[in-house]
């Protein structure tokens with residue numbers, strides 16, 4: 001899905017849910033869809049304020065669930081009370097998330113086999129899958145061996 005198509009979907013979803021399409025909400029959308037890496041809600045607030053400095057924290061926290069519900073953004077809960085978000089720019093491809101528990105890094109890998117696997121096991125039960133996810137928690141070899149890894153977040 002292109003950004004334009006995603007923006008249209010967002011606008012339609014907002015109106016369907018009785019929300020107004022405001023510049024602030026659109027700034028949050030643009031900020032989220034400009035990211036290629038995962039981000040936290042607080043980071044999204046920073047990015048959105050770079051576009052429109054009138055975006056409030058409350059608007060970010062109210063808009064994120066709307067974007068998740070409309071499948072425009074995926075939420076990844078990695079535990080430790082940390083939630084990350086990712087724009088769903090390609091909604092037809094199955095992805096598996098591999099989470100490095102040492103470096104808090106989320107890798108998304110295309111996993112076309114998942115679709116095959118999900119439909120095979122479901123059809124044996126007389127079911128049709130509507131969604132599925134694979135999340136792998138993994139340890140970092142580099143960090144455990146050398147105490148360092150290029151994927152570790154820079155301390156701010």
Ligand SMILES: [Zn+2]
Pocket residue numbers: 100102103140141142143149150151152
């Ligand atoms: Zn690592």
